[in-house]
Amino acid sequence: MDNSTSSQTAQNDLQVLRTSSLTGALVRELEHLILTGELKPGERLNEIQLSARFGTSRGPLREATRTLEAKGLVDAIRNRGVFVRSISSEEALEIYDIRAALFGLAGRLLTDMITDAMLVRLNEFLNQMDEIAQQRDFDRYYPLNLQFHDFLIKSTNNKTLAREYKSLVNKLHLCRARGLVQAGGLAVSNHEHREMVDALASGNRERAQEAFFRHVERSKQRFTTTLAK
Amino acid sequence: MDNSTSSQTAQNDLQVLRTSSLTGALVRELEHLILTGELKPGERLNEIQLSARFGTSRGPLREATRTLEAKGLVDAIRNRGVFVRSISSEEALEIYDIRAALFGLAGRLLTDMITDAMLVRLNEFLNQMDEIAQQRDFDRYYPLNLQFHDFLIKSTNNKTLAREYKSLVNKLHLCRARGLVQAGGLAVSNHEHREMVDALASGNRERAQEAFFRHVERSKQRFTTTLAK
DNA sequence: TTAGTGTAAATTGTTTACATAGCGCGCATG
DNA sequence: CATGCGCGCTATGTAAACAATTTACACTAA
Structure with missing residues (x-):
């Protein structure tokens, strides 16, 4: 031994x-x-x-x-x-809305504290994701996408926000009707990401909040459309 | 017996x-x-x-x-x-922001589902609160104010939202530095309420969201100013 | 054949008992 | 008189036993 x-x-x-x-x-x-x-x-x-x-x-x-x-x-x-727990589609939709609100808050908060270094880092993310998206390499795109969102949320320095947001994302995993959703929005999604970063750079709080909010709302949309089938 | x-x-x-x-x-x-x-x-x-x-x-x-x-x-x-748990002022500020985001979501959601009956009910609230505010009757204003907010949140029919919002409000009660905050904003607050209802009636989603969001942010402001003393 | 009932096994709800980790107090010692 | 050490007490962590409820299955009777 x-x-x-x-x-x-x-x-x-x-x-x-x-x-x-x-x-x-x-x-x-x-x-x-x-x-x-x-x-x-x-x-x-x-x-x-x-x-x-x-x-x-x-x-x-x-x-x-x-x-x-x-x-x-x-x-x-x-x-x-x-x-x-098994999350129903209805509850999933409720959660999407709340996630959108919290993500929108992240955009609003970030606008007032964004630095050049952060913008550089974010653009690195965008370029890398563009590259991978063009290769249709979903297996690499998905985790990078998660990292990108995680980076944004954590950069707000609002720990409560980070915790709540993570909790919501976790709950969405319990929805049976989910899973195939992300496949569709690949290049689309990254275009939305650019809108978000541009909004941050513009220094307009409301615009950033709206851009972040809508990003999640559009993934809710993709969820409902795949649900209809 | x-x-x-x-x-x-x-x-x-x-x-x-x-x-x-x-x-x-x-x-x-x-x-x-x-x-x-x-x-x-x-x-x-x-x-x-x-x-x-x-x-x-x-x-x-x-x-x-x-x-x-x-x-x-x-x-x-x-x-x-x-x-x-003892909530620090810093954490209280974090929670205020999240509450603002959720309340803003409530405004946005309500805009798309508002009925005449609801607007009537909301205006009843406003008039009653105006009346009480003029009498500086804080003991009656406070619970009515809670009722008003509760009515708005519940009217969204988003149960997850209602639950999360309530949880946040509860946590704020654990902040020692709180308590004297509400006394100041009494008539002020009801003016903000009118802005919110007007925004709902206008049918403009973003405007309503912003009005609801700012209402909570202003009570956060009042919190920070009383904190400074 | 089927509906209903009774019994047994499995599973959860609750209590009790034991093991272990902190914390304070007193005593001895420098 | 201050400081450090050890002893004992209190509260928590864990496990095992006991009680109550549900569920499944077989058996009986219409």
């Missing part, structure tokens, strides 16, 4: 336990399972099964599922169990 | 237990204690003490506090305890 390795992992475990409780770790694990789709919408979270899987007792696991319930990732029904 | 009454309460209890677990009831109780200020920001939630108070064991109470933690009403520190 390797002494140094075992003591190191033990120390890692300790470090983990220092900052986060077992419950906290379970929340992250379950959230991961849900968002990656290993636990699908509508599926039940069996307490015994899951606690055995993670090597804990039911107590911490129940606390974790309560947290997930408050986060809106699962539904708990008394004496029936906890189920991965 | 009144038979019909006792059987009715028994049925009520049954109904309550049907939909909500003990944990759910605890969440509501604790939320109430926190929002009414009986449990003040920074104060610790003693598990044993509280579970004894409500006649439950620690398990359900811990689940309840996890829910409150996810809702952002308390902070949990491992091996230290759970504390009522």
Whole structure:
């Protein structure tokens, strides 16, 4: 047996336990399972099964599922169990609108604090995405698109906004009717991105807010049109 | 003893237990204690003490506090305890911006669905508030103001929006530096309300969104100015 | 054949008990 | 008198046992 390795992992475990409780770790694990789709919408979270899987007792696991319930990732029904939440199309539309409002806020806030360095970085994003879009390389475009949006949201320095926005995006993943949406808007989307950056550069708050807002609204549109089929 | 009454309460209890677990009831109780200020920001939630108070064991109470933690009403520190969250002024400002964005969304959504009946109801609100404002009767103005905002938010029929908005307003209550803010803007505020309703009546989406957005931003302004003293 | 009922297994809700981590207080010592 | 160390208390973290409810399935009777 390797002494140094075992003591190191033990120390890692300790470090983990220092900052986060077992419950906290379970929340992250379950959230991961849900968002990656290993636990699908509508599926039940069996307490015994899951606690055995993670090597804990039911107590911490129940606390974790309560947290997930408050986060809106699962539904708990008394004496029936906890189920991965399934977002209806109607609710997805509601969420799109709220996401649009928050993203619009990001645009408005950024207008007043934009720097040349940020504009340079944003244009790098745009050029790179243009390039990839022309190659129709969706597998590379999608994560870059996420990075771009993430960069914008985080640049506002409004941590509450970042948290709420992320939470909304997560919830949209629980909508069964989603998935094929992004494929269509590839080059289209990047044109919208340019509009957003131009609006930021113009220094016009309302224009930026509107550009950011509409960007999300248009992806809502694409969602509804794919839904109609 | 009144038979019909006792059987009715028994049925009520049954109904309550049907939909909500003990944990759910605890969440509501604790939320109430926190929002009414009986449990003040920074104060610790003693598990044993509280579970004894409500006649439950620690398990359900811990689940309840996890829910409150996810809702952002308390902070949990491992091996230290759970504390009522204290919102800093900086975070309050962040929340104001997000509230503004959501309220702006409400204005935008309402513009496309406003009816004559709703405009009539809104004008009733305005007149009543004007009247009370002239009497400088703050005790009656404040709840009516809440009702007015609540009516607007709920009229959008976006339940997710209503939930998120309420959650934000709740969190603002946890800011110590708050409280004296509303007193100043009384007649001022109602003038802003008229602007909002006028914008709705105009049918201009962007204008309504901007009017609603700015209404919250101005109350943020009032917050910062009172903060400066 | 089908509807209804009773029973057993599985699962969740709750309580109790035990292990462990912080925190304060007192005592000894420089 | 100040400071550091150790002991004990209190509260939290976790696990296991107990209680209650749901669900599935087989059996009975119309």
